[in-house]
Amino acid sequence: MKHAPLEAQARTLEATGAYRVLRRIAPLPLETQGPRDHTRIGLFLDLETTGLDPACHEIIEFGMVPFVYTLDGRILGTLPAFNRLREPSHPIPPEITALTGITQEMVAGKTIAPEEVAQFATQAALIVAHNARFDRLFAERFWEGFSTVPWACSMEDVPWQAEGFEGRSLGYLVMQAGWFFDGHRAADDCLAGVTLLTTRLPKTQTLALSALLQEARQPRWQIWAENAPFDLKEKLKARGYRWNDGTDGRPKAWFTEVPQAQKEDELHFLKTEIYLREVALLTREITAWDRFSHRA
Incomplete structure (x- = not known):
C-alpha cells in the first residue's frame, strides 16, 4: 500500500490525543x-x-x-x-x-x-x-x-x-x-x-x-395552512413553514413537509394554535419520485 508509512504516522499522531x-x-x-x-x-x-x-x-x-x-x-x-x-x-x-x-x-x-x-x-x-x-x-x-x-x-x-x-x-x-x-x-x-x-x-x-x-x-406529507391568520406568520416560520406565492400553480399559502408519523401532530398544532377551530386542511402525499421538484 503506497501510503502505508504515512498512514502509520497519522495514526501515531492521532493516538496522542493532541492531533487530528x-x-x-x-x-x-x-x-x-x-x-x-x-x-x-x-x-x-x-x-x-x-x-x-x-x-x-x-x-x-x-x-x-x-x-x-x-x-x-x-x-x-x-x-x-x-x-x-x-x-x-x-x-x-x-x-x-x-x-x-x-x-x-x-x-x-x-x-x-x-x-x-x-x-x-x-x-x-x-x-x-x-x-x-x-x-x-x-x-x-x-x-x-x-x-x-x-x-x-x-x-x-x-x-x-x-x-x-x-x-x-x-x-x-x-x-x-x-x-x-x-x-x-x-x-x-x-x-x-x-x-x-x-x-x-x-x-x-x-x-x-x-x-x-x-x-x-418513507412517504412524507405536505400540509398547507391556507388563509392562516397573518399575525401568526412568525409562529409558522419558527416551526419551519415556508411561504409559496402561488405562481407555480400551488396554493398561495404557508406549508410544511413532515414524515407520516408526524402528520396528525402537525394537523393538531394548526387546529389548536393557528386556526383555533376545526378546519379541513389541504394535505398531499410526497414520495422520493417528486420530492424536491417543482411538483412537490
Whole structure:
C-alpha cells in the first residue's frame, strides 16, 4: 500500500490525543459488485450554475459520480465519473467565478448534450445531491428523465445535527468526518458526498447512507395552512413553514413537509394554535419520485 508509512504516522499522531489528521478524499475502488438483487447503482449529482433560479440561470458544470450500494446502505465503491463544462448564453457573474473557480475562458465553446447526460444517468436507481432542492430543479429542466427517478438529499435526509455534527454544508460535514477535498467543483463535490455517506454516525453507529435510504423510502406529507391568520406568520416560520406565492400553480399559502408519523401532530398544532377551530386542511402525499421538484 503506497501510503502505508504515512498512514502509520497519522495514526501515531492521532493516538496522542493532541492531533487530528484529515485524509484527502479519493475514489473508492469497487472490489466486488455483489449479487445484483441486493445491490443498486446510485448517482451522486452536483451542478455549478450561474445563479440560484432555474428559470433564468444556467448550468455551467455537470458532475455525476456513480456508486454501487447494498440495499441496507453499504457503499461498495465508485465507478468512473461524468464531468463536463458548459458555456452559458450570458457571461458568468464574477461572484460565481470567485465561488467555483470556473471562468468564462474555461467554458468557452463547451457544450453538454442532454443525450450525454441521459446515457450516463439511466443506470441510476437513485439520485443523491447535497441540497437536492436546488439541484433537482436545474437537472429536470436540462433533461426530463431526472423526473422519473427517486431523489434523496444528503443534507436533509441524514440526521447530522442529532448525531452531533455542527452545520450542514458539505465541506464542513466532510471535515468533521475526517476528510478534506478541493470543493466547489462538481465532480469533487460528488466524490466528497459519496465518501461522506460511508460515514458511520457517531451516536447510533448507523451508516449515513442507510439513514438516508430509510428517510427517502418513507412517504412524507405536505400540509398547507391556507388563509392562516397573518399575525401568526412568525409562529409558522419558527416551526419551519415556508411561504409559496402561488405562481407555480400551488396554493398561495404557508406549508410544511413532515414524515407520516408526524402528520396528525402537525394537523393538531394548526387546529389548536393557528386556526383555533376545526378546519379541513389541504394535505398531499410526497414520495422520493417528486420530492424536491417543482411538483412537490
